[in-house]
Amino acid sequence: MTGKLVLEYNRYLRKRILFFLLVFLLLVIIVLISLVSGSADIGFRSIIDLVAGRSSAFASQVLLKIRMPRIAGAFLAGTSLAISGAVFQSLLRNPLASPFTLGISGASAFGAAFAIILLGAGTSYGGSNDVAVINNPYLVTISAFIWSLASVAVILLLSGYRGSTPEIIILAGIIISSLFGAGISAIQYFSDNVQLASIVFWTFGDLGRATWSNCLIIALVVFPVLLFFIHQSWNYKSLQSGDEYAKSLGVNVTRVRLTGMVVASLATAVVTSFYGIIAFIGLVVPHIVRRIIGGDEQFLIPASAVSGGAFLLLSDTLARTIISPVILPVGILTSFIGAPLFLFLLIKGMGKGFWS
């Protein structure tokens, strides 16, 4: 009797694992498509040649130095933003929460610009392909992280108030975003022309800045963060029933919420400090995943990780090819897709329980 029930439950769980595998397969396909799309004429042949060690110098340059780091960067950034979004949503029990809507991306971007211009962590070259060369990536990330904590503090303070609704928290997040947006503008105003060109980037996330070395730094943050979130998933699940009940299950609610928020903003900050603000991935991906496999964090977090990576990589591949040869910054594309979806969620949630 009980055996049968456990069996049924396990069969039910298998559907969630199937989803996970399906997204993984999709990811592999998107990676392959992404490898062969772009202005340089490189097809599947060149990939096979590269693996076999007999590719042309040009093809291996393009693949190894440009396309692959960009793919890795897209995957890591998407993963990072999606798991942060999923965790923010769980911790605040707020379906509209995400790194972007809580103002944490904006604060991180400000922190990065702050370090580059005011703390001298980077030099920038003007000219046609204006790029900021970051001399001290650690300082930039740390500054992004510290500033992101400022917005976490505001959000936590506000959500501690009785009667603060999910909408009010998001409103606060949007205000924080525009405040830091103004901060970035102020830094721009006081910086010279050459520097100016480089920080404009931060307001539009662009994966063109992905290199193997910044991928490595992001990976070193994202994978431990992912493990941490998976380890915490039972705590997050307990919070779904409210703080009091979670306490009765032995969850140290204050500590779990605080550490979760800080770690999620670290994951946001490291991505934003290298690639700029990539909006809505952290909001939309966990939502779609929740819709398909349900709100169990034990599955939601790993599934969001893979889906987020796949989704951002897909968006970036589109952004690279949609109006080729012009390469659109992916942040612009995700905003175009994400903003209407966000509006849709907002309208759908009006006046009723958000989650169901």
Added chain:
Amino acid sequence: MKISIQDIEFSYNGVPALESISEKFGKGDFIALVGPNGSGKSTLIKCLNGILKVHKGVVLIDEKAINSLTPNELAKEIAYVPQSENKKPVLTVFDIVLLGRKPYINWKPSKHDLKITAEIINLLHLETLALKDFNKLSGGQQQIVYIARALAQEPDILLLDEPTANLDIRHQVEVLEILKELARKGITIVIALHDINIAVRYASRIMMLKEGKVFASGGKEIINEQNIENLYDIKVKIFREDSRIFIIPEGI
């Protein structure tokens, strides 16, 4: 497990909700908390498992102060069924009952955790609902799921705040019979109840609360017209038949 409440006090933002409460419950006691709305029943229950920190006094379980135990240790001893949960989790019934195993789970539930969950689901006849979305259940069904979740925690002390408020009479009896059986096995049950007839019928001890203070406490002998009338400020008639007691409200 024994519970000893020693002169506790609790106030919400300076407004006292519990004052100088002292009480001792033994292993396997079935204690009914009764009293008018706002008398402090829910507050007392939350003080017993440390959800609320008492401002004065101490709560001991088996001679150990509850604040000397880690939250997780405490959660293995005491389970709690809240009066109402306005936060509705988006999970299946099985997942929610399994959540009761949380104090024993680190990364993922063991076979044993799943087995116990399935047993409890069978015990409360929730099999057909097991893989349904919790939010699609009726209020009473949800309440039974909450009770199941607390049972899955395998506690020595079970705190229940109005667990039968949404249940039909058959389910009320079913739940209370299960609780009585658990008490017989040595689990201490503390239950806040509005239905004083049910309280009298099932409880081995009755604790009457009024305005945050103990109004009366003891066995069935404290059930008399005068106590009930003063506690609730209404007129009642009490009928006794064999060993059974019936309390009928007469008017204000």
